[in-house]
Amino acid sequence: MISLSQSQSREVNKDPQLAVAVANDAQHFWPNVLVHLTMLHGAVPDTLLPGSGVALLPPAFFAGAAAILSLLDSLDLTPQLGNITAQTVVIGGEHDRVFPPEHSRAIADAIPNARLVIVPDTGHGLLFECAERVIELL
Secondary structure, eight states, X not given: OOOOOHHXXXXXXXXXXXXXXXXXXXXXHHHHHHHHHHHHHSSOOGGGXXXXXXXXXXXXXXXXXXXXXXXXXXXXXXXXXGGOOSOOEEEEETTOSSSOHHHHHHHHHHSTTOEEEEETTOOSOHHHHOHHHHHHHO
């Protein structure tokens, strides 16, 4: 199996062609995602483990995910947050190291009348870790 370091993983996210090449071989790409999730959260939710169905997704899914990640590196919508008029709830995980609670707080503070909910004992994968709670909040 090919193993990507964190710096190599960042390079994959920045280079769409490299991302597609890595993503086209999902058997190598997905285990590296699991390794990084484990590094960030200390564990991987059962719903992401091999055999759960995620590993059976087509290569196009992983290529699309890699392309989205590369866009997020340079996307900054902060100046637009004050223009949001819809009722808004910002939901974050207490132990999220990918997008820490202070980032969620900053977003909620920038959106007029936004409500902030930090879900205890969760990380970045809120929909995998506590889907029912997220649905309840929405």
